[in-house]
Amino acid sequence: MSRIRTVEAIIHGRVQGVGYRFWTKGEAERLGLSGHVRNRPDGTVAATFSGEAHAVAAMLAACRQGPPGARVTEITEAEGPVPVAGFQILHD
Numbered sequence: 001m002s003r004i005r006t007v008e009a010i011i012h013g014r015v016q017g018v019g020y021r022f023w024t025k026g027e028a029e030r031l032g033l034s035g036h037v038r039n040r041p042d043g044t045v046a047a048t049f050s051g052e053a054h055a056v057a058a059m060l061a062a063c064r065q066g067p068p069g070a071r072v073t074e075i076t077e078a079e080g081p082v083p084v085a086g087f088q089i090l091h092d
Contacts (some may be wrong), residue, residue: 008080013073023067
């Protein structure tokens with residue numbers, strides 16, 4: 001039996017202006033996750049990932065590296081509600 005997990009993550013560092021949201025969408029879809037990602041006014045990126053627990057763990061590990069040009073300094077995580085199906089980039 002699979003375990004579904006939903007995590008809300010805030011990614012800190014040089015994560016805006018480097019394609020982080022588009023990279024995140026591609027990685028999340030590749031892992032079969034649903035959720036969303038958006039830039040925040042404070043320069044961080046907020047993301048919600050929902051799916052198989054092992055896929056969420058893999059996504060969080062990938063987020064620590066990010067796309068070329070990104071420099072992640074910290075990720076804060078909290079268990080979250082189940083989002084809608086599919087993965088979206090949200091705009092402010």
